[in-house]
Amino acid sequence: MVNMAVDFAGIKMKNPVTTASGTFGFGFEYAPVVDPTELGAVVVKGTTLKPRQGNPGVRLVETSGGMLNSIGLQNPGVDYFIDQILPTLKDKGVTVIVNISGSTTDEYAELAEKLSQTKAVSGLEINISCPNVKEGGIAFGTDPEQSYKVVSAVVKHSQIPVITKLSPNVTDIREIALSAKEAGTDGLSLINTVTGMAIDINSCDPKLGNKIGGLSGPAVKPIAVKAIWDVAQAVDLPIMGMGGIVHWSDAVEMMLAGATVVAVGTGNFINPKATLEVIEGIEKYCQDKGVASVSELIGLSWRRDK
Template sequence: MNLAVNLGGIKMKNPVATASGTFGFGLEYQPYIDLQRLGAIIVKGTTPSPRAGNPPPRIAETPSGMLNAIGLQNPGVDRVVEEILPRLAGLGTPVIVNIAGDTVEDYALVARKLDGAPGVVGLEVNISCPNVKKGGIQFGSDPRSAAEVTRAVKAATGLPVIVKLSPNVTDIVAMAEAVAEAGADALSMINTLLGMAIDVDRRRPVLGNVTGGLSGPAVRPVAVRAVWQVYRAVSLPILGMGGIMTARDALEFILAGATAVAVGTANFVNPRATVEVVEGIEQYMRENGFTDINELTGLAQRNVAGC
């Protein structure tokens, strides 16, 4: 049985990765799972300089999901390269670093510093960050800005570049087409949906940042729909994510068109979620007579008349 996939030049032993921001830098989960069982580890967002993040409270539970407003807390790219990546390099599991910044130059700087870093096989570009040079418009909501960031990162590194798309847009297909034309090697989708919650007893927002990113099972139908639409329009491999709790959830994304998947919020309630998804996909393939995971990618598209 073959579970190996190729995500835009990144070879994975199976199609299951960890979603950035939900798995720390990977080492935090060593007491709970064998990290070598994973297809890839995507570490938390890394910026040019250290960030303290947003004021607490930063996380709040919601029906079938959670809100988070961590604010990209991280030690900065230099410490990540010097102290964290060498510890991950010996695991034998591909490491993908999620990168973020306030300007195009920030993204390019982080990409250059990660180029050739030990164990790093690719970059996931988080374009859902404020673009401070353009009035606070998010890179991820403007096709031209998203393409500009993509081109800058591609010029700064020889690593495969995965662009992470935001669902908080009018047309996610247009965003996918823009970054594909700019040279992206793969797409990661979806990032969290913008949301908020209010404490009716205290009569104020629950999160210290007021708004946050909604994730968990509540967003899965939105994410699957987005993968379905983009797969039909853009010929780039897709890393699908959004509310994956079980293998069957992951298979929805794969059948819709995802080459691989990332498990995120599930890690907070079940540290073994990623490995259980891998095992569940293996079981599904055995029970249904599939010998290659790549046979399943986009199969639901081909099973719909006229697609």
């Protein structure tokens, strides 16, 4: 038997597989095909202080090897989440990580305080790098100083582990990772989507209503693996790896690069049972390799060279 349990930034998980925010709803939407309690955790849809309608359509565009999205953080707001959604997740015994977004540092801080006081949320993922939200969003995640301010504010107001989500749309992702560590983050998640665009050659107009969006899916996996490899060796913090996982081997690759846990995103749209198949695949891989604990895979690729 393989020990599949991991400790990610102080969050106890039965296995190293979770979901990328915005691709799995609030967890129960997939319940007919995936029992969310079978996952290590569920990172729920991005949550803001007030309800958001999101961006105008078209919001999703299929591309070669992936998908462009420009949802714009549509969600019912943190109070509705706490009152109407969180109790159901708590009753089912789901390990919940909430992705939070704000337009100001104060909004992030207030979200952290509200959610950590519920005692039903295991961790906070700070979205400082949403590429398709005009205010806040991308500015926080591409500037080390702004990243430090946001992360430190969340850490100060949080009673639970804080994970900072990093953008690949920067010159050197390690600079942002180091800034987040200095600010007190407990862990990192990477990568967020890559900024992209698609144009209809018949109408000559951008295909997305917001014009630009975030590219995800298999096309970005090599970018994610390289980012995880770099950050894992530069910053001594646990990493949630994501970006293009559709098969269990993709997840193993990210763990070998340095991820402690992995998150399935666009892969859920391709195959609603992807998370479960990734768990099974990782376990079988460990069995075949004679690996007693899944944690032995973390960073193995670069640790072998040292």
